[in-house]
Amino acid sequence: MEQLICLEALSVILGVPIKPGSKGMSNVNELNVENLLFSTFFGNLFNGGPGKELFVDMNGFLDPQFDYDFRYCNDKSICKRGDEPYKRPCGWYRFALKVLNKYPDGNTWLGTDGWRSHSVAGEWPVSYHGTTIENAKKIVKSYYKPGDREKYGRGIYSTYDIDQAFDYSREFTSKNGKKYRVIMQNRINPKMRKVCKRQDYWLIEIPEGTSAAKEKEIVEKSFRPYGILMKQV
Known part of the structure; x- marks a missing residue:
């Protein structure tokens, strides 16, 4: 049931109908993304073209054992x-992305997995990124890019x-009239992150004039999305 909610909201973001895939399905555009990263998955969805119904192998995309109902x-x-x-993220439902290995x-x-109040050696801090539906489309199609x-x-x-991330997310409406917000849950590389003067703001710096290739390299070293936070409002 929760995966269907996720698909409904993702279909709004992508602008195309999405249905859960199933084994043995034939003659459909079924995407098995077992070995693909998050950004590649969404890039393939966009390549389906407008108006196409896309079937997604949810087992290849999400990792339900790490979902969490907040x-x-x-x-x-x-x-x-x-x-x-x-x-x-109290009040949200997290759909875990398949990122292990x-x-x-x-x-x-x-x-380490499971509830704990403390850090463990080597882990990256958690960061949240709220955005508009239009920018969400751009993020999922490629990768995080500098804003205005x-x-x-x-x-x-x-x-x-x-x-704070909620303040930068924007409400959107599904076809059945339900309203949602989406926030990406990431780990951020502490070696790449700048703590701003306002200390709850973190910045991955991308200087003006950085080439597209270098920009992509910086972002991919800095952010690792591992969860989609969904909230009906």
């Missing part, structure tokens, strides 16, 4: 991830504070 969570205590504050440096950046906001420098902003 919708009824009232514990707003701040924990630590990567030695930085981690504010749990996706990166050449292993899985240390994710820390340059208060503390040019680049990509995110925050450990889910409430």
Whole structure:
């Protein structure tokens, strides 16, 4: 049921109908993304073209064993991830992306699974990125790109504070009239991140004039999305 909610919202973001795939399905545009990263998955969806119905192998895209229902969570205590504050996304449902063993440096950046209030060695801090539906389409089609906001420098902003990220997400409506917001949950490379003067703002700097190839390289070293946070409003 929760995967169907996710598909409904993703279909709005992508602008095409999406249905769960199934084994043995034939003569359909079924995407098996077992070995593809998040950005590649969405790039393939966009390549389907307008008006096409897309079938998605959900087992290849999501990792349900790590889904977590924060919708009824009232514990707003701040924990630590990567030695930085981690504010749990209370009120949201997290759909876990399949990221285990996706990166050449292993899985240390994710820390250990399960509830804990403390950091573990080598893990990256958690960051949230709220956006508009139009920018969400651009992000999922390719990768994070610098926005127009340059208060503390040019680049990509995110925050450990889910409430701050909510302020930058924008409401959108599904075909059945339900309204949603989406926030990307990431791990951010502490070696690439700049803590801004306003310390709950984190910036991945991308200087003016950076080539497209170098920009992509910087972003891919800096952000690792590992969850889609969904909230009906």
